Amino acid sequence: MKFWTKAGRLAVALTAGLAAGSAAAQDRSILVQSTTSTQNSGLYDYLLPMFQKDSGITVNVVAVGTGQAIKNAANCDGDVLLVHAKPAEEEFVARGGGVERFDLMYNDFVIVGPRADPAGIAGTTDARAALTRIADTRALFASRGDDSGTDKKEKALWAETGKDPAAASGRWYRETGSGMGATLNTAVGMGAYALTDRATWISFANKGDYAIAVEGDKDLFNQYGVILVNPQKCPSVKAEDGQAFIDWLLSDAGRQAIAGYRLDGQQLFFPNAAR
Numbered sequence: 001m002k003f004w005t006k007a008g009r010l011a012v013a014l015t016a017g018l019a020a021g022s023a024a025a026q027d028r029s030i031l032v033q034s035t036t037s038t039q040n041s042g043l044y045d046y047l048l049p050m051f052q053k054d055s056g057i058t059v060n061v062v063a064v065g066t067g068q069a070i071k072n073a074a075n076c077d078g079d080v081l082l083v084h085a086k087p088a089e090e091e092f093v094a095r096g097g098g099v100e101r102f103d104l105m106y107n108d109f110v111i112v113g114p115r116a117d118p119a120g121i122a123g124t125t126d127a128r129a130a131l132t133r134i135a136d137t138r139a140l141f142a143s144r145g146d147d148s149g150t151d152k153k154e155k156a157l158w159a160e161t162g163k164d165p166a167a168a169s170g171r172w173y174r175e176t177g178s179g180m181g182a183t184l185n186t187a188v189g190m191g192a193y194a195l196t197d198r199a200t201w202i203s204f205a206n207k208g209d210y211a212i213a214v215e216g217d218k219d220l221f222n223q224y225g226v227i228l229v230n231p232q233k234c235p236s237v238k239a240e241d242g243q244a245f246i247d248w249l250l251s252d253a254g255r256q257a258i259a260g261y262r263l264d265g266q267q268l269f270f271p272n273a274a275r
Contacts, residue, residue, distance in 0.1 A: 029058040030241050033070075033078040035149060036179035038224070039063035041199035041268050046261045051248050057241050065148030065179070073097060073227075076234035079242035081227040084149035084197075089225045098227035104249060105258050105269040106223045109153055110201060111214035112184070113139075113193040121193075125216040128161050135163040138172040140192035144183045145175030149222075154195045157219070197222055199268035224269070226250075249273070 066083040073081040074097045119139035121130040144151040165173040176183045180200045187194040231237040255271035
């Protein structure tokens with residue numbers, strides 16, 4: 001199953017031609033720039049051994065916020081980009097940083113908080129109304145503040161409320177500058193609400209008295225995409241093996257593997273690559 005564009009075929013052909021003389025001597029491994037949410041959820045621990053068994057290719061993952069992952073890929077540090085901020089991903093491709101972007105899988109974001117629910121938002125299905133209530137009551141809110149996909153989503157939601165949480169930074173609005181798991185630990189420790197992807201929440205072991213307060217808003221949809229870093233811009237990219245990983249993820253075998261990953265009986269990611 002192949003998902004080549006004309007540009008992708010040309011880029012890979014050029015790279016393969018340059019590398020043909022030494023390919024046999026090279027280790028078959030690639031570097032994927034990705035997110036803390038996919039790493040924290042345990043997805044890679046589940047998927048990557050399957051791909052390695054099928055292909056003989058080892059996948060090494062750098063898990064950072066989406067913004068940093070895109071910067072790393074733009075600096076030619078990586079072969080594949082797998083993140084969750086579609087407008088930023090499309091911009092990365094438009095700038096020539098990537099060959100082509102594919103929808104891969106989705107889940108959703110939720111707002112979690114203490115069962116005491118100081119803002120009175122438990123059971124709400126409107127994320128903007130919930131955030132407005134948090135701001136109006138000055139209930140503590142822990143933000144990643146790291147330009148990750150989750151942070152981008154949170155900032156977009158706040159912008160639609162007309163509230164400016166940054167003006168309350170250090171008071172009721174606390175920016176952690178860290179990954180999703182660390183931000184959840186901080187939120188639980190201080191009794192703050194937080195926006196998180198559902199997969200990280202399901203896998204998070206330190207829930208304490210916390211629960212999902214807000215879910216079900218269509219604008220909490222969380223799409224992941226996968227992109228081959230452009231070998232014409234970054235000659236060090238292992239284009240054939242990187243594309244092999246993308247092809248596998250988008251194939252029936254990859255889709256079944258993604259759908260099969262569960263924790264506590266719950267499916268964490270839902271494949272939606274175009275067939």
